[in-house]
Amino acid sequence: MIIELGGRAMRLSVKRERWYTFGVVAVLACLLGWPSLDLPDIGRGLVDATGVVSSSQVDTLLEAGGKLQQANKSLNDEQEYYLGRGVSAMVLQSYPLSQKNPGLTKYVSQVGAALAAHSSRPEIFGGYHFGILETEQINALSGPGGFVFVSQGFLEIISNEEALAGVLAHEIGHIVLGHGVKAISNARMDEALLLIGKEAATSYGPQELNTVTDYFGDSVNQVADTLMKTGYSRTQEYEADAFAAQLMAKTGYSVKGLTAMLDQLAKVNSSKRGGWMDTHPAPMDRKASLKLPRQSVSEEAVAKRSARFASALKPKPAFSLGGFLKNLGASAP
Amino acid sequence: MSHRPCFAVPVAPQIFDLIGPPNCALDLKAPKVQNELKYREYPCTPHMVAFSPFRSNVLIEVGMTQESVTQISTFKVSMRSALAFALPFFLSIPAVADAAPKEKTLYVQVRESKLRAQPQFWAPTVQELPYGTALTALSAAPSNKSWLQAKVGETQGFVHVSAVTSRKIVINPSAKRNSVQSASNDIVLAGKGFNKQVENNYGSSKGLDFAAVDELEKAKIDPAEEVVFIREGDLVDH
Numbered sequence: 001m002i003i004e005l006g007g008r009a010m011r012l013s014v015k016r017e018r019w020y021t022f023g024v025v026a027v028l029a030c031l032l033g034w035p036s037l038d039l040p041d042i043g044r045g046l047v048d049a050t051g052v053v054s055s056s057q058v059d060t061l062l063e064a065g066g067k068l069q070q071a072n073k074s075l076n077d078e079q080e081y082y083l084g085r086g087v088s089a090m091v092l093q094s095y096p097l098s099q100k101n102p103g104l105t106k107y108v109s110q111v112g113a114a115l116a117a118h119s120s121r122p123e124i125f126g127g128y129h130f131g132i133l134e135t136e137q138i139n140a141l142s143g144p145g146g147f148v149f150v151s152q153g154f155l156e157i158i159s160n161e162e163a164l165a166g167v168l169a170h171e172i173g174h175i176v177l178g179h180g181v182k183a184i185s186n187a188r189m190d191e192a193l194l195l196i197g198k199e200a201a202t203s204y205g206p207q208e209l210n211t212v213t214d215y216f217g218d219s220v221n222q223v224a225d226t227l228m229k230t231g232y233s234r235t236q237e238y239e240a241d242a243f244a245a246q247l248m249a250k251t252g253y254s255v256k257g258l259t260a261m262l263d264q265l266a267k268v269n270s271s272k273r274g275g276w277m278d279t280h281p282a283p284m285d286r287k288a289s290l291k292l293p294r295q296s297v298s299e300e301a302v303a304k305r306s307a308r309f310a311s312a313l314k315p316k317p318a319f320s321l322g323g324f325l326k327n328l329g330a331s332a333p
Numbered sequence: 334m335s336h337r338p339c340f341a342v343p344v345a346p347q348i349f350d351l352i353g354p355p356n357c358a359l360d361l362k363a364p365k366v367q368n369e370l371k372y373r374e375y376p377c378t379p380h381m382v383a384f385s386p387f388r389s390n391v392l393i394e395v396g397m398t399q400e401s402v403t404q405i406s407t408f409k410v411s412m413r414s415a416l417a418f419a420l421p422f423f424l425s426i427p428a429v430a431d432a433a434p435k436e437k438t439l440y441v442q443v444r445e446s447k448l449r450a451q452p453q454f455w456a457p458t459v460q461e462l463p464y465g466t467a468l469t470a471l472s473a474a475p476s477n478k479s480w481l482q483a484k485v486g487e488t489q490g491f492v493h494v495s496a497v498t499s500r501k502i503v504i505n506p507s508a509k510r511n512s513v514q515s516a517s518n519d520i521v522l523a524g525k526g527f528n529k530q531v532e533n534n535y536g537s538s539k540g541l542d543f544a545a546v547d548e549l550e551k552a553k554i555d556p557a558e559e560v561v562f563i564r565e566g567d568l569v570d571h
Contacts, residue, residue, distance in 0.1 A: 075526075077442050078464075082527040085546050086535065092545040105552070110562045113554045117454035118569065120479065123496035125443045131549045147549070161566070196526040204530060213534045216527050220535070252568040301567035308566065 075181055075193070081125035084145020086220035087180065087227065091141055091149060094228065095133035098152050100315060105132050107312035111161060112148055112168045118250040121176045128175075130168070138268065139275030141227045142171035144180035151275065155313065157264050161305035162257020165248055169258075173243030179236045183226035184219045191215065231279030238281070238289050245292055253305075254297040262287045439483065439497040441466040442521070446497075448490030452480030453571040455560050459490035465502040465523060468492065 075083070098105070112130040116122055124146040133139065136153040148171045150164075158164055174180060192215035195208075204212060226232060232240075245255045265276065265283040280286070441462045449456040452474035462468070466485060474480035480491045502521045536543055563570045 076521055078444075078521075078523060079527040081444075082529075082532055085532060085543060086527075086541075088546045088549070089536070089541050089543050092549075093541065097545055097549060109552065109554055110559060113559055114563050114566075114568055121495045122454050123443050123446055123493050126550060127444075127553075129549050129552065147546075209530065209534055212526070213531050213538065216531050217535050217539065219527075250569065252566075298567070305566045 087143035166258035169244035173240035
């Protein structure tokens with residue numbers, strides 16, 4: 001069939017052919033899977049089939065990876081990091097870092113690092129850092145920028161590595177979901193970003209420095225107050241719990257550890273105040289709202305991890321020359 | 334600019350769809366009239382070709398005068414051939430796209446990342462990637478779409494999407510104010526905004542000590558030890 005373009009006859013012919021084309025293309029589309037092609041770009045289908053990425057597909061992947069941050073797209077990773085350092089300095093002013101058992105700090109960090117690696121944001125500007133707070137209060141906190149804290153008192157009431165993973169995964173959830181940055185009032189953040197956006201220079205003059213520092217201080221205070229006094233919203237806490245359950249399952253932890261941790265919290269709820277008791281919803285409310293993913297974890301693996309949790313909690317005896325010589329003498333013939 | 338040939342299918346008076354591979358152009362039967370045709374030159378992707386009749390896109394704009402319409406009367410399009418071409422073309426969309434992948438430059442947005450041997454967080458390091466390093470995204474890792482296969486120079490490896498951004502990062506921006514740079518959303522000036530200078534000023538004015546934070550940051554996880562920790566605990570290491 002030949003179409004000749006030109007004159008009235010051509011126009012009529014074109015009209016018929018247009019509907020013919022419309023019909024044929026529609027049939028082809030149905031046969032070949034319209035939904036998979038009717039995307040903003042051909043990205044998703046192609047990535048699945050061939051692994052080839054285009055610019056728009058990379059953008060989609062970056063967004064899926066959490067890099068277009070939900071909290072505030074104008075606060076980049078580096079600025080979030082400095083905000084997190086400020087918040088952490090405030091936390092550590094109230095609760096010093098525990099120096100009693102460096103082995104326990106290392107163990108907590110290893111559990112946290114295993115979890116963070118499976119999150120949608122394993123890479124964060126300064127990396128994830130985990131510390132133990134020297135307080136009997138039952139508490140765990142996380143600032144923006146990857147800083148996670150758990151209190152000595154909390155470690156004493158949880159029974160195994162799965163429960164510890166539940167606490168840390170919840171805190172990592174607050175970071176990945178951007179809850180800390182969201183604690184800053186929108187108006188204050190808008191003012192700060194407006195000022196920051198005006199200047200391309202990274203070194204401020206005295207007046208500008210003081211103005212940016214004021215915004216920085218206000219932001220730090222708002223986030224720190226949220227962490228230590230008022231707490232996040234109930235919705236954000238439930239989001240962090242749901243995130244934690246998924247992250248634990250991806251990492252290989254039994255999600256029952258999360259509910260066991262909430263049960264343990266409920267037992268002490270009436271006797272201890274402060275920390276999580278004041279800033280989080282009631283443990284049983286959290287448990288009721290939690291939907292656990294299906295998984296299969298061997299009891300043997302859980303027991304193995306529980307054993308190393310118990311071992312890590314015991315402080316390692318410090319080396320003593322006197323004790324060493326005494327033992328040496330006792331073992332001599 | 335040379336194009337691969339394609340077919341034009343009329344969808345309305347003076348409006349045609351192109352059917353052909355990416356970056357295709359009209360294959361005119363009468364080369365003499367080529368200069369008289371006016372059409373938008375833009376990449377002819379399979380997606381938009383297939384469904385452009387249902388969209389408002391105008392793929393080819395023939396000269397608006399009656400003369401030019403008459404002039405192209407010698408241009409003939411074989412509808413049957415066009416559809417015969419279209420069917421295998423639809424079926425081979427991935428292959429067609431594979432033949433002409435688009436590369437994209439990304440920039441490391443964390444202080445230190447790594448190009449890894451496998452798309453796994455604890456995989457061996459192929460190359461260290463400091464803040465602001467430019468790399469080229471090649472493909473998504475087949476096993477995990479959160480990882481991109483990328484290259485820096487001739488070195489290839491995998492990088493997690495959370496470590497990179499499409500916004501260019503300028504590491505040592507001039508202290509001289511530059512309103513053009515500042516206004517651009519496509520550029521990140523490292524050290525701009527909340528930075529060490531602001532932190533120091535805040536710390537000294539409020540008596541806030543950052544030494545404990547520095548100490549916390551000093552502790553690093555050894556990747557080799559972490560892999561042992563994960564495996565000994567029967568956790569997932571990939």
